[in-house]
Amino acid sequence: MDKIVYFDNAATTPLSEEVLREMKPYLTDFYGNANSVHTVGRQAVKGLDMARETVADILGADFNEIYFTSGGTESNNFALRGSFLAREKGRDKLVVSSIEHSAVLSTASELEKQGAKLSMVKPDKNGYLLASDYEKVGLSDCFLAGMMFANNELGTIQPIKEFAKVCSNFGALSFVDSVQAMGVTDIKVKDLGVSMLSFSGHKFGGPKGVGVLYIKNGVKVAPLITGGYQERSKRGGTSNVAGAVGLATALKLSRIDLEKQTANIRSVKDYFIKKVLSEIGGVTINGGENSLPGIVNITFNGIDGEALLYALDLKGVCASLGAACSAGTIEPSRVLKEIGLSDIDAKSSIRFSFYKQNTTQEVDYAVEVLKQAIKKVSG
């Protein structure tokens, strides 16, 4: 295939050249184990420390509040399982929204089997959560409540500050999966007042297999992976120094002219939406106004989404049916069903997600392909 138009940046983003350049020495010359005390080890420590400092600075956190992990999934497991193990007596309740990523939802149902009392908070019809709904479920016997910063299928941005406030009022830990928002949002953990916050390098131009869990000082969390003394004994295993450097570099790059970068991403998405609405009939945009710059979810009424996706792929246009993690299964998207879509409509819906490398020329091509593909699958 010659032409690829990649509109699936919520699944993963391409590694930026500059990130690769910063990572490379830590994959080659500075190959040391960050636990070794000799010169080669100290070179690795230096990279790891720099990465941690960069991340901490950008998030407005302390150096020792940043824990490197293998990605978003591990960070979410760490937050949920670690706080469950360290919970206070009489606090067995876990509250999460019903539109969290599967890394949260699957972990929550595992913990339910282990004795956690699980409660779910539902979104409104546009995919928004309310902090007061967490309060209604009851947080005084809750060890941890989770609200994602922004939904990965709809892009809807949630009221994190209010959520964190409500949690702290009732002595529950607040956990935020910010995997989709990081890289396009100026997240400052102290302003938000959250106890824990997770994100992943590969969703904003960094490498795969590296993530972060921010854990506020004083918050009790048991380790998920036991081993050596890495990550202040909270996460054993030889440090992925190149990964941490890559994540930190990508994060730093995302914050240079953040507003301009996000305005560009949003303008490409808006151009796409405008063209789809004017040139293709019978579509519905899911979600609402307050959303991430790069994500749009569209129902193509009466069209089989899976067939449409394949037809697009044949012409090099990459998009996604709901979450990538549920691709391969024929289940309709859980998130779309939670906001009230029928099975049929959910299966007719496609997520297009944009990042800073995308252009309006790509949109022109993709919309032409989309028009032909719709004709093909409905004909």
Ligand SMILES: *Cc1c(COP(=O)(O)O)cnc(C)c1O
């Ligand atoms: C991608 C994603 C994850 C998982 O992150 P990985 O690094 O791929 O494990 C978790 N939560 C959300 C919202 C995501 O979009």
